[in-house]
Amino acid sequence: MGKQARYAVKSVETAFRIVDALKTLNGAGVSELAAHLDIPKSTVHNYLSTLVQEEFVVKEGSSYRVGIQFLEYGAYARSELDIYEIAKPETDRLAESTGELANLMVEEHGRGSYLYRARGEDAVQVEAHVGTRVPLHTTALGKAILAYLPPERVDEIVDQHGLAPATSRTVTDRDELDEELAEIREAGVAFDDEERLAGLHCVAAPILSTDDRILGALSVSGPSNRIQDERFTEELPRKVLETVNVIELNVTYS
Known part of the structure; x- marks a missing residue:
């Protein structure tokens, strides 16, 4: 609520x-x-x-x-967001190039909403679908968004929704979360190490406007036995950041 x-x-x-x-x-x-x-x-x-x-x-x-009439309203709401039309083709390309599941998320009412998902050749099936809303602190996408929201907005979200665990690995301590958000701002990428779903790894990056306003976040996710080591820490972060760079340029000049 x-x-x-x-x-x-x-x-x-x-x-x-x-x-x-x-x-x-x-x-x-x-x-x-x-x-x-x-x-x-x-x-x-x-x-x-x-x-x-x-x-x-x-x-x-x-x-x-x-x-199904609710679908009409949801589709309309999504079409009104410029970031959807701009990021959709790049999300498709990211899924194709990695073979994994690519995700686009925005924040609304203090929760993360999956705006679009694209499936690569080897993408796994997960329970979330387009429109699913999740606690921001439980996902790489959500943490990437939180890292670039004003501190007072982060306070509001945590006060309203709390930091309940989704798995045993979810960050539930506010100080620990703040430390991780600072690291995300430093590195430009966020990681989900089985924090929302057991066995799933995710790499995300924020999508920012020219004045550093958070527009959403983009990620690649897949099974932890396939996304690990350098692929988890270097290869996929690089691909996500490259894709986000294209999206941000398109936002600037659209």
């Missing part, structure tokens, strides 16, 4: 809680949703009926699921 609005509209909150629960439960009936959200069944039914009427939810028998 995002920052609490001063004058939040309860009915809107409830509608989105129901939609979010449908996603979490991978579809559900009225009784299951009511129990999951601790809301009366009659209330859940009324909200679902309205959401079906507005074509945001689909009813299949006695079960309900999130409707």
Whole structure:
């Protein structure tokens, strides 16, 4: 959940809680949703009926699921971001040249959102998809973004979302995180050593505007048994940085 609005509209909150629960439960009936959200069944039914009427939810028998209309809104939101159109072809080329999974992420509401992903010939399948939102501190992409956000914004994000672990290797100490962010600013690259998913390594770099404003981050990720040693610490960082340089030039002169 995002920052609490001063004058939040309860009915809107409830509608989105129901939609979010449908996603979490991978579809559900009225009784299951009511129990999951601790809301009366009659209330859940009324909200679902309205959401079906507005074509945001689909009813299949006695079960309900999130409707594809949300995809239209997501695609529109993504198309409005210049960095998507500029970085997409370079992300494709990075995936092709490395054979791995290339990822483009932006920060929104203090979380990292996967804006685009491109699969190389040997890319592994991971659970995150385009649109998935993750805690910034758990990924190389997110840490690359945090490293170039204003310190007060980093404070806000950590205060709001915390530093919960995704794996046993996730950085959960604020001082340790700050030290790593300083190292990222020094080196220009960030690493994920199985910090979000066990067995997965990732190398990322920030995408900056000409005035050093963070626009997003680009990464390459793959299995730790394939991305290790010099490939992890030298080869892939070099390729990611080269690609980011092209993207930043295109941002400047687009």
